[in-house]
Amino acid sequence: MKNRTTVFQKAEKQELSLRYKRRGRVKEWFIEKFILLNATLAIVAIILIFVFVGKEALPVFTSPEVQKEANLGEFFLPQKYSPDSSPNIIWQPVSQRPKYSVIPLIIGTLKATIVAMLFAIPLAVAAAIFTSEFAPNRLKEIIKPVIELLAGIPSVVLGFFALIVMASFLQSVFDFTFRLNAINAGIALGLAVIPIIYTVSEDSLNAVPKQYREASLALGATRWQTAIKVALPAALPGIFAGIVLGFGRAVGETMIVLMASGNAAIVSWNFGESIRTLSATIAAELGEVVFGSPHYHALFFLGALLFVVTFIINFSGALYVEKLKAKLTGAKR
Amino acid sequence: MSRSFSKIQGYTFSGLTLLASLVIVAMLGVIVWNIFINGYGTLSWGFFTRAPEQGMTAGGIFPAIFGTVALVILMTIAVVPLGVLTAVYLHEYAKPDSVIARLVRAAVGNLAGVPSIVFGLFGLGFFVHFVGGGIDKLFYPGEVAWGQPAIIWAALTLAVLTLPVVIVSTEEALRAVPNEYREASYALGGSKWLTIRKIVLPHSVPGILTGAILAVGRGAGEVAPIMFTGAAYFLPYLPSKLNDQFMELGYHIFVMSTQSPDVEKTKPILYGTVLVLLILTFILNLLAILIRSKIRTAQRRAR
Numbered sequence: 130m131k132n133r134t135t136v137f138q139k140a141e142k143q144e145l146s147l148r149y150k151r152r153g154r155v156k157e158w159f160i161e162k163f164i165l166l167n168a169t170l171a172i173v174a175i176i177l178i179f180v181f182v183g184k185e186a187l188p189v190f191t192s193p194e195v196q197k198e199a200n201l202g203e204f205f206l207p208q209k210y211s212p213d214s215s216p217n218i219i220w221q222p223v224s225q226r227p228k229y230s231v232i233p234l235i236i237g238t239l240k241a242t243i244v245a246m247l248f249a250i251p252l253a254v255a256a257a258i259f260t261s262e263f264a265p266n267r268l269k270e271i272i273k274p275v276i277e278l279l280a281g282i283p284s285v286v287l288g289f290f291a292l293i294v295m296a297s298f299l300q301s302v303f304d305f306t307f308r309l310n311a312i313n314a315g316i317a318l319g320l321a322v323i324p325i326i327y328t329v330s331e332d333s334l335n336a337v338p339k340q341y342r343e344a345s346l347a348l349g350a351t352r353w354q355t356a357i358k359v360a361l362p363a364a365l366p367g368i369f370a371g372i373v374l375g376f377g378r379a380v381g382e383t384m385i386v387l388m389a390s391g392n393a394a395i396v397s398w399n400f401g402e403s404i405r406t407l408s409a410t411i412a413a414e415l416g417e418v419v420f421g422s423p424h425y426h427a428l429f430f431l432g433a434l435l436f437v438v439t440f441i442i443n444f445s446g447a448l449y450v451e452k453l454k455a456k457l458t459g460a461k462r
Numbered sequence: 463m464s465r466s467f468s469k470i471q472g473y474t475f476s477g478l479t480l481l482a483s484l485v486i487v488a489m490l491g492v493i494v495w496n497i498f499i500n501g502y503g504t505l506s507w508g509f510f511t512r513a514p515e516q517g518m519t520a521g522g523i524f525p526a527i528f529g530t531v532a533l534v535i536l537m538t539i540a541v542v543p544l545g546v547l548t549a550v551y552l553h554e555y556a557k558p559d560s561v562i563a564r565l566v567r568a569a570v571g572n573l574a575g576v577p578s579i580v581f582g583l584f585g586l587g588f589f590v591h592f593v594g595g596g597i598d599k600l601f602y603p604g605e606v607a608w609g610q611p612a613i614i615w616a617a618l619t620l621a622v623l624t625l626p627v628v629i630v631s632t633e634e635a636l637r638a639v640p641n642e643y644r645e646a647s648y649a650l651g652g653s654k655w656l657t658i659r660k661i662v663l664p665h666s667v668p669g670i671l672t673g674a675i676l677a678v679g680r681g682a683g684e685v686a687p688i689m690f691t692g693a694a695y696f697l698p699y700l701p702s703k704l705n706d707q708f709m710e711l712g713y714h715i716f717v718m719s720t721q722s723p724d725v726e727k728t729k730p731i732l733y734g735t736v737l738v739l740l741i742l743t744f745i746l747n748l749l750a751i752l753i754r755s756k757i758r759t760a761q762r763r764a765r
Contacts, residue, residue, distance in 0.1 A: 153653055160655045161555055165562070168551035170544055171569040171629070174622050175576075181587035182580060255482030263476045264483075272483050274751050279490050281747035282740065283683025284578075285712040289719050289736055290493050293729075320493075323486060353472035374575065381577025383686040384712075388720060408579045408686075415586070415690055432583040436576065443575030447568070 182436055185429035198423035203229040204430070220394040220405070222414065222424045229427050231434070233394040237311070237404035241386055242379040244315020244400060249322040250372055256323075257330035257368070262356040273331075280324030288388030291317035296389065303401070309391030311400040317385045322375040329374060329450070333367020334360055366449055366456075373446035377439045383408040407431050497737050504734030514696065518718055519727040523735050528700050529613070529708035530742075533688070534678045536617035536704075537624065542674050544621070545628025546663075552629070553636040554658055574626035578686040585619030585691035586611075594705075607705060614704040616692030623687055624677035631676060631754070635669015636662060638757055672753045679746035683739065685712040695721075711739045 188195040189204075202208070207216035210226055218230040256276070260269050296313045299305065303312070337360050345355040361368075391403025392413060411428050418425045508522055515521030548566065556563035595609035602608070639662050647657040663670075685693075694707040695717050701708040715735050722728040 157653055157655055164547050164551045164555060167544060167547040168556075168566050169562070171548060171566050171573055171625060174625065175569045175572055177588055178576060178580065178584045178622075181592065182583050185583070185587050252482045252486055255479040256486055259476070259479035259483045263479060272487065274748075275487050275490055277751055278744060278747055279486065281679055281683075281743050282490075282493070283685075283712055283743055285683065285685045285715050286497070286736055286740055287493075289715055289732075290496070292719055293732075294496055320489065327486075351468060351472050353475045354468070357475065377575050381575075381579065383577065383579040384716065388716065408577060411579050411583065412686055412689060415583075429583060429587070432580050436580045439575055439577055439580075440572060443572055444568075446575075447571045 186433040188426045189430045195423045199229045199427040204231045233396045234407045238406040240311040241314045245318035245379045248319035253323045253326035261334035284384040288385040291389035305401045307403045311404045314386045314390035326371045326375040329371025330368040333364040337363040370446045370449040377442035381439045387412050501733035501737030504730045525709040526711045526714040530711045534681050537620045537681045540621035549629045549632035570626045581623045581687040589615035611692045612705040613708045616688040619687045619691050620681040627677045628673040631673030635666035639665045672750045675750040679743045
């Protein structure tokens with residue numbers, strides 16, 4: 130009797146669990162696929178950005194209507210803007226004869242970026258060395274969150290500060306002719322870049338195996354010798370990657386340069402003069418442009434240019450970090 | 463002799479690195495101090511509750527605060543589920559070196575590095591013209607209802623921009639859930655999804671929250687992506703529908719500091735607005751830092 134019930138129960142249970150399992154499996158399968166689909170969203174987003182920015186830039190290469198005004202020759206080669214003048218490079222899309230040379234914008238972007246990097250790299254790397262090699266724990270607990278807070282300042286606030294406060298200060302110190310210039314914009318840009326370089330550099334210094342430092346100290350090296358001769362060289366690829374990522378940010382940053390650079394597309398290597406960058410040009414002009422005009426498509430071309438350049442910069446930076454990680458974890462084994 | 467020389471060298475070197483750290487901290491201090499000193503006098507009840515008046519030289523910033531809050535709420539609703547599920551896939555389902563997982567990771571990394579102005583172009587081209595224009599063609603022939611800059615398009619553009627932030631912090635939180643928890647659930651007959659839903663996700667709530675907070679902090683401060691997708695210079699009304707335009711704090715700062723006819727007269731309001739935005743983002747970031755440091759301690763203990 131007892132035996133029969135257990136057999137019955139067993140059979141019943143088995144059937145039940147099988148049914149549940151089957152239903153469960155189908156459900157699990159659907160859920161997994163749904164989540165997988167969701168995860169591809171990041172890939173889809175990158176592709177959509179590429180497609181939709183590229184789509185609006187494309188007429189610059191294909192539409193004869195648009196090409197009359199804006200084409201690759203106009204963008205990159207000196208043009209004769211009037212019959213009796215010598216070839217020139219000017220960005221001036223709103224005029225009798227629209228001028229679309231991107232060279233002044235590229236020069237402006239480079240000038241701001243160079244100043245930003247010269248300002249940010251020494252400070253950020255030195256601060257990273259300090260926090261990972263020398264700082265007592267309590268100081269570390271202060272410096273790290275402060276730099277994270279710096280990363281949290283919206284770029285429009287940095288732009289505002291550079292425009293209203295820093296520009297006047299710098300002008301009175303360096304006696305610039307133009308209040309808003311490459312130095313002013315570059316330093317503000319540097320403030321935005323410091324947290325990036327700092328974080329990546331500090332991470333890669335921390336990733337250097339402890340044994341390296343211990344071995345060096347055991348051989349009688351001092352702490353700073355260990356820092357500069359052992360830890361720094363081992364972390365150098367990571368620091369370099371941080372610099373590359375910071376460079377990518379500086380090239381693409383918009384609000385700071387839009388507000389603090391003066392926005393004049395001048396061809397000169399004088400850092401005391403106003404500049405106009407690629408990103409700021411898009412931000413300043415897209416609002417007033419006629420939808421579908423050559424100017425509109427030229428601005429999307431600038432966007433596509435920025436996208437491709439930063440994509441390459443970031444990709445190579447990320448690749449470098451991967452390689453470094455592989456190397457360091459390999460060394461640990 | 464050489465020993466003391468190397469000692470001096472050592473002090474100089476570590477002193478210089480200390481100096482660099484102090485310079486960074488000091489610069490942050492100067493910025494915050496300057497904005498606080500010039501801004502706090504403006505903060506008053508009326509400043510928070512009134513609309514800009516007399517060409518933005520008087521009145522308050524209520525529409526901008528309202529717009530910013532509405533914008534980040536919409537953005538959060540869009541980005542958190544998507545970001546969390548992506549992180550769940552990466553950490554719970556995918557094999558670490560499967561092709562898809564690596565592609566997704568690469569895409570997330572690259573998405574984080576796309577310049578914000580490019581997001582603005584993308585939002586205009588994709589959301590406003592393609593999606594919005596498409597809806598208009600289908601449902602509102604001959605009208606412009608959705609194919610124009612609107613708060614929903616700005617929010618979705620920001621959602622794409624902040625996706626990496628949510629994914630990265632959620633994944634970190636998932637990593638902090640000890641494997642024993644999952645194994646215990648499996649041993650009790652729990653399926654994978656049940657385990658994720660009842661065990662893994664509840665234990666990652668603080669991390670997901672960090673991600674959401676960071677995303678909100680980032681979204682509240684971004685101006686370039688919303689310039690062409692929905693933000694307006696000035697609106698006499700508050701946005702009430704998803705396809706309305708809106709005012710936003712960051713954009714308001716930009717407009718006041720670059721397009722104002724009389725910067726000196728605008729300055730008090732301008733500083734007040736900057737202070738409000740700064741306080742907002744600092745509180746959000748501090749919250750995120752605090753929660754994250756708690757998670758990290760828990761993680762260390764779990765090991």
